[in-house]
Amino acid sequence: MPDTLAFNQFVDQPFQTTVRGQVTFDGIGLHSGRFVELSICPAPANTGIKFRRVDIDAKLQTVEAHAKYAEQARLCTRIVNGDGIGLETIEHMMAAFAGVGLDNSVVEINAPEAPILDGSSQPVLDAINAVGLELLPARRKHIIVTKPVMVSLDDGAWARLDPCEHLEINIEIAFDDAAIGNQTLTYRHSDGSFAAELASARTFCQLRDVERMKNAGLALGGSLDNAVVVNDGKILNDGGLRMEREFVRHKALDCLGDLLLLGMPVKAKMTAHRPGHALSTKLVQTLLNDPSAFKVVEAGTTQSRSDSFVLPELAAAATA
Ligand SMILES: [Zn+2]
Numbered sequence: 001m002p003d004t005l006a007f008n009q010f011v012d013q014p015f016q017t018t019v020r021g022q023v024t025f026d027g028i029g030l031h032s033g034r035f036v037e038l039s040i041c042p043a044p045a046n047t048g049i050k051f052r053r054v055d056i057d058a059k060l061q062t063v064e065a066h067a068k069y070a071e072q073a074r075l076c077t078r079i080v081n082g083d084g085i086g087l088e089t090i091e092h093m094m095a096a097f098a099g100v101g102l103d104n105s106v107v108e109i110n111a112p113e114a115p116i117l118d119g120s121s122q123p124v125l126d127a128i129n130a131v132g133l134e135l136l137p138a139r140r141k142h143i144i145v146t147k148p149v150m151v152s153l154d155d156g157a158w159a160r161l162d163p164c165e166h167l168e169i170n171i172e173i174a175f176d177d178a179a180i181g182n183q184t185l186t187y188r189h190s191d192g193s194f195a196a197e198l199a200s201a202r203t204f205c206q207l208r209d210v211e212r213m214k215n216a217g218l219a220l221g222g223s224l225d226n227a228v229v230v231n232d233g234k235i236l237n238d239g240g241l242r243m244e245r246e247f248v249r250h251k252a253l254d255c256l257g258d259l260l261l262l263g264m265p266v267k268a269k270m271t272a273h274r275p276g277h278a279l280s281t282k283l284v285q286t287l288l289n290d291p292s293a294f295k296v297v298e299a300g301t302t303q304s305r306s307d308s309f310v311l312p313e314l315a316a317a318a319t320a
Contacts, residue, residue, distance in 0.1 A: 007129045008192035010101030011265075014299035015135040018042045018104040023127045027115030030089055031076070033220030036111040040102075040128065045138035047104040048263050049097060051079070051087050055110040060085050065094060067261040067285045072278040075218070077258055089114045091277060092203075095257030096124035098265070099194025102133060103140060119202035119226040120242075121253055125195060140299040145268035147293050151282045157274040159283045161293075164269035166190065167259075169252045172273045177206055178233035183248035189256065198256065200242050201249035207231035255280050262288065264296070 010017050023040040043050070049065040060083045063069060069079045071086075077094070080086035093114055097105070099121060117123040145161045152158035167189040174182045187197060205213075205222075207229055213219035228246065229236045243249065251272075258280035259266050272279065287293055 005133075005135070007100070007132065008195060010133050010135075011099075011189065011191045011194075013101065013135060014139055016045045016103040016138045016140050017101055017133045017135055018044070018047075019102065019128060020132040020134050023131050025115070025117075025123065025127050027117045027123075028221040029111060029113035030116035030221050030226065031218050032111070032113050034111060034113075036109065036113060036115045038110075038115060039108045040124075041106045041108060043104040043106045045104060045136040047106065049094065049102075049104070049260065050106050051090070052106055052108045053085055053087065053110075053112070054108045056085060063087050065090060065261060066263045067281065067288055070261050070281045070285070072281045072285075074276060074278050075213075077254075077261070077277045077281065079261075087112055087114065089116065091254050091257040092117070092119075092121045093124050093257070094260045095194075095253045096121040096128065096199070098189075098256045098260040099199060099253075100125060100128055100133065101191075101265075102128065103264070104136065116203075116221060116226045119204075119228070120200050120250070121194075121198070121257075122200040125199045139301070141264050141296050142299060143262050143264055143266040143268075143287075143294050144297050145266065145287065145294050149283065149287045149290065149293050151279065151286050153276075153279055153282070155274075157272075157276060157279050159270065159272035159275055159279050161266075161268045161270055161283065161287055165267060167265070167267055168269045169255050169259075170269065170271045171248050171251050171255065171275060173248050173251055174274060175206075175247075177230050179230035179235050180204070180247050183245050185245060185248040185252050187249075187252045187256075194253075194256070198249050198253040201246045201253055202226070202228050202242065203250055204228035204230065204247050207236065251275050259284060 026037045053061040063081045076089040077091040078088040150160040169187045
């Protein structure tokens, strides 16, 4: 196992990772508009990503970032544990975790909503980068999609997963506002690709949606500081876009984050037409509900595994 790796070398590693130390930041929640503090803490192999709501009773506070606890919410990704304790707007943080190759962490948060920050994954990526990742003595497991899975929603949006030896995301969006219009993107996930192609792409909305959401008591923390806002073919933010096709890049970022709800990295080709969180949550849940459509394989082996634990002797071999 290599001793030290550069920040952008953890996605393609065969070993699991965690953060080298606690990563702490704060910001406001998009929907609540309230101030939120958050710490991304180290965790042992096979923990996965778990959130701890430190603002409530210790017995109830853990919410696992897994598809079985995800709701098919339209505006954000929301997870709820068996006691009804939930956490929402986790998608940009999850995208940063997938993007950098972080497998295991307990994320402590003092509110029911993650901070929106600048509307992208860049601040989380930078904060993790400042502390760094380390390899753990356990092999990474991947979900390998073995046959096509397809889902759709009533509004015509659809998504599918097809077998592929690496993770690839193909996105198509279509908006009536000419500032967004129709955009497509093919993203291939590998070391460094997330930082270079997706991480800084911001969430976006149309001005009329902002007004509608605020009237409904939503997006109270939303502003031009944390979203690209378009109206009648114009981008209202000073400075315009950060990169070409920022809109479809953000949608790919959202999909990457939602795919991590599978509980481990996935190897598949995802194709999505007009994706959103309800669609991608439905896609990962549909996959997990069909055991004939995937297998779990440890990196560096060809054998498939049905349990979720690394055998002690394998862990010992991994450290040798
Ligand atoms: Zn988003």
